[in-house]
Amino acid sequence: MPTIDISLKDISKLIGKEVTRENLEQEALLWVKGEIDGEDGDTLKIDCKESNRPDLWSTEGMARALSPFYTKERGIRKYQAQPSEVYIHVDRTVDDVRPFITAAVITDLTITEDLLKQLIQLQEKVSMTFGRKRKTVGLGIYDNDKITAPLTYKAYKPTELKYIPLGFTKEMTLKEVLEKHPKGIEYAHLLKGHERYPVIIDKNNIVASMPPITNSETTGKVTEKTKNLFLEVTGTNLEDCKVALNVMACALVDRGGKVHEVTIDYGKERIVTPDFTPKKIKVKFEDIERLTGLKLTLKELKELLERFCYDVKKAKDCLEVEYPSFRQDILHPVDVIEDILISYGFNNIEPVIPKIATRGELSEFEMFCESLRNALPGLGAQELLNFTLTNKETLFKKMNIEEYGCVEIANPVSSRWSSIRSFILPSLMEFLENNKTQEYPQQIYEVGEIVIIDEKAETGTQTVKHLSWALADKEANYTKAKQVLDFILSGLGLKYETIDEENPSFIAGRCAKIIINEKKYGIIGEINPVVLKNFSLEFPVCAFELNVNELYKLRKA
């Protein structure tokens, strides 16, 4: 979700009507799924929620989309590229690493500091979000007067070629750029494993850039003195490269520039970019009516679509619409239908409460868990809700047991929250540790989820519900724990045994496994003083933990 800076003065000038924070906020911004996130004088920070529409991520793009809202402009804005002799030859060596390139030349532009800022903002947002951090699409902007066409897009061996990367003074090999240049270090992974790296080189063998890493210092520096621009987009998907180029080119034309075509020679075929031919899609009337729930006349539909920068071409069995070449977010007619709804205004639609007769139902297992949760407060126990995230130190070391496999997070934000609990008791112990100054006895419980490793399972794990109970008190002992356990298990009508168990979390000789029909359902005992010390507790604790999923199965059987 990109955030862009827009000056109210600037956007008003582009639209030709006064744009204020108020009129943006009340309605206009809803059209572009924008939300004001901050304000600094005349500049607004706008969150663009539409993460598939790079054409909206600039003042020019916002102005273009909002123009029909403020003015009488309707339909697709016309852009025309002038023919030119500029030519790029694509060498087949790039096929394996970054096969596609599109380009355009922009002239007649007065480059100001503000324009440069906007240009760089757009280039950055398109490369980062739309281009997946330059992986699928990367953009380059050059001083057109410093490069001589025709150009060649070709891949070279890492030490075969030298150039001065942007911001440096010395020539480096391609390999050195990846090792030493800040952008080289940041994006080296995109070229990792390739034998050759892509380069754009001009007629005089001057390197223009090494996409998608960095331009050359000689040609790739754009300042207020620059008269004409050369734009280039490289990537892994031709369609994306075309869209990104058109987004940039249209923005510059909106600023008064003239755009010129570049012929790209792929050997087998030649294409000319930028191509502003609108794209087409057919939308069935019945789909519009069914999905919107609105009965709209053809006239209404036409007006709604044209206000959203569509052209309506034909309307017989279905609506044939055209949309601007820079839009890549329309995969399916539903995408057009949403635009019709936005154009209509969500708050102009009368909501209809659906009358769908279904029977409401709680999950039977959840209800079983609830009956366990409701049983314990009667014995004076306080219910808790703890995080399932924890760490191995708490799960194993502090509980005085050998480590076994548990779910581990690969990218934890904090090591404190780096594993998912495999039993609940450590959560209860931590709770007691956090409440040492509160009055005793402290009797607590939780019926909650834990995760155990199960390689055979679909998700490599099993999410299981456990019930864990603990009492911290000067008179906490095995008898007290077993009384509560008995209250639950007898309450469920289950016959159980408690059989000697050795578990270092508990005091030896005061710990038992809970057995029903020769199967283990849980553990009970007095907590080992070593564990009490690990949680810095000064009162004895007795506790038990039960597998609720297994109890439920018994109950159902």
Add this chain to the structure above:
Amino acid sequence: MQDLVHSLHPLERKVIPFLKSSILFEELVEKTKLQEAECIRAVQWLENKEVLKIKTDIKEEIILGSLGKKYLQEKLPERRLLEQLKKKKLTLQEIDVEEGEKNIAIGELKKKAAISMGKEIELTEIGKKLLEKEFLEEKFLKVLPKETKDFTDEEKLAFENLKKRKEIIQIETIKTKTILLTELGKKLLKEKLDFDLIETLSPEMLKDQSWKGKNFRKYDVKINVPKTYGGRRQPYMEFLNKIKLQLVQLGFKEMNGPLIETEFYNFDVLFQPQDHPARTWTDTYHLKHPTHGKLPNDLVVNRVKNAHEEGGRTGSTGWGYKWDPEIARQLMPRAHGTAVSARQMVKGIEIPCKYFTISRVYRPDVLDATHLIEFNQLDGFVTDPSISFRTLLGMLKLFAIEIAGAEDVKFFADYYPFTEPSVQISAKHPQLGWVELGGAGIFRPEITQPLNIDTPVMAWGLGIDRLAMFKLGIKDIRYLFSQDLKWLREPRII
């Protein structure tokens, strides 16, 4: 008076016979042969019953310090110096007084103008006279211990002087409690107290009926008692249960899913492209162990794959990339509740149906008063041939009114990768004002068509935590998973 007599605790009855118009507490303890703590309790109870008054006096008494005791026997160092000088003049070295006291002795005598200092020290006329006279300080030490309030002017002077010197005297504050009988107390003394009162009713007494004809000791029913805590449900759990009940009343069925999910259910079924930024490490947790799970049957997997690659049979263009089953197999903690809907839809549904789930989800974030690292989401979906965007707005409005108690609603266009059209709902809560209540939309055909669902599916998710915080009266979101026993024990009815 009879009420008073019958309310006396056995301890009180033991104390009363020894009371007189005024008695020191220590004396009372000694005479009653009770423990001091028992005696205090009895006296305090009696004071509450206005039988007596406890008068506390604080007196300041000066006693001899360790050096003071020594000097009382061996004389003050200045006296010893004075006596040595009586025989002859002395140089500093010749003085026979302990090293630590030499300077003090000289200083004190100089203050009294009893010596003159030159190469040698000699007595003045005043000094010679002093040989015959007791110092004020010496007199003072002899009268100790003595209360400060009884000091004469001379004693006050000596006290001020000695106070500055180390360990000669000590100041002691002594509290004395005197028990004074009130008029009521005096009358009570005349009452007969040695009759039998029942303190605790025992099963034996009930059995042999021995309680009959006897009086029970009367209790002070106004007494403050120690706090006790009942067991309670966790307040946020109670809140969630209420929400569940409301949804069931609206005809929704509860569904569940595992905490650890494959990316397939988290994202792929939901038509989120595999290179989508929301699937990266900064936005979601990934697992170190275990890393991969299994995909469901090939039929479903292939249909999902086709939808991603070229739109399947939906009329969509798809995302136009090569879908990788290895990425879909990767495991991660559930990123959002819609994963539960995805699982339910793959499992199979009847049409019409309405589902909901309250599911734990995980986000890489830093835990603080406004952010949780794992939290509960309320999500669900509804499908029926009659569904349109208008009915979606209607359902959301119903949620806002029924669940959030909203007075008004507003809708905003929004973007969610799984739904088209998508909408965000804001609700006007009577106390909170406008709050963002949730997001919803109609599942893209690229999601439902591969799962053989031909009717439109409304998907919705509601943010209930702000509502919960309001209901529970908390400002810190961590209290939803409270680690504060004191707060959990507070009485409240949700």
